[in-house]
Amino acid sequence: MSEGSADSPQPTTPPQPPPGHYALGHPVIGPRPLARTRSFTRRGGRMPRTHQAAWDRLSREVVLTVPRAHGDTSTVVETSYRLDVGEVFGRRAPLVVEVGPGSGDALVAGAVARPDWDFLAFEVWRPGIGHALAKMEAATGGPALPNVRVIEADASLALQTILEPGSAHEVWTFFPDPWPKTKHHKRRIVSDDFATTVRDVLTEDGVWRLATDWDDYAEAMREVLDAREDLRLVSTERAPLRPVTRFERRGTEAGRAITDLAYVRV
Structure with a gap:
């Protein structure tokens, strides 16, 4: 049989994730690309030496391995996967979910204050996780905090499926990316859709705590969340466990006011 004849077996190409936006074809959000962000691959580059060393020492204990929808570099978690929180932490305790801890100021401070x-x-942002692990080592003198786990994943998608409904005592969204340009406001994470996701994750008396140093983002948060009947504003005071973060210092040094909001699930 000559090469290239009609009867020759044809080479097959393994299926590839859809081009461009990694969420295309996602079974939860469907075929429409999300406008909020342009990348669902892990963000990060070279870490400072101390952060890399902390990652090398603690990541196996703190950073959870989860199945991913589009390969190891994707931040989309397989929608069939459900995290067993009791197994992960070895106990049942009030759960705080932090969305975007950045370099871990609030995460580490909260976990130390509430063991x-x-x-x-x-x-x-992997370098941020490395920074958080370095802060954890500084706070404990070396070992990992037993009540902290981190998942490298986009929370806006993962929280739709990864936790049992009503799992979280609190959800924290402190100083999310403000996307200050008007044309980028659609990328802000605090939206009506995300509010529904958070509402479903919270316990019936659970609290969603938010903070921002951008007045127009604070107004947008209020506009979205105050319009909902399933969330009620209960405080504009500083969150009890939120430390003064570098983002807050940057904001105040630039003359911006800090807004804290706390909504309870109704």
Whole structure:
């Protein structure tokens, strides 16, 4: 049989994730690309030496391995996967979910202050996780905090499927990316759709705590969340466990006011 004849077996190409936006074809959000962000691959580059060393020492214990929809570099978690929080932490305790802990100021401070609570953070910026692990080592003198776990994943998608409904005592969204340009406001994470996701994750008396140093983002948060009947504003005071973060210092040094909001699930 000559090469290239009609009867020759044809080479096959393994299926590839859809081009461009990694969420295309996602079974939860469907075929429409999300406008909020342009990348669902892990963000990050070379870490400072101390952060890399902390990652090398603690990541196996703190950073959870989860199945991913589009390969190891994707931050989209397989929608069939459900995290067993009790198994992960070895106990049942009030759960705090932090969306975008950045370099871990609030995450580490909260976990140290409340050892009786468990803290689960979602972060796509690996150098930030390394920084948080370095702060954890500084706070403990070396070992990992037993009540902290981190998942390298986009929370806006992962929280739709990864936790049992009504799992979280609190959800924290402190200083999310403000996307200050008007044309980029659609990328802000605090939206009506995300509010529904958070509402479903919270316990019936659970609290969603937010903070921002951008007045127009604070107004947009209020506009979205005050319009909902399933969330009620209960405080504009500083969140009890939120430390003064570098983002807050940057904001105040630039003359921006800090807005804290706390909504309870109704």
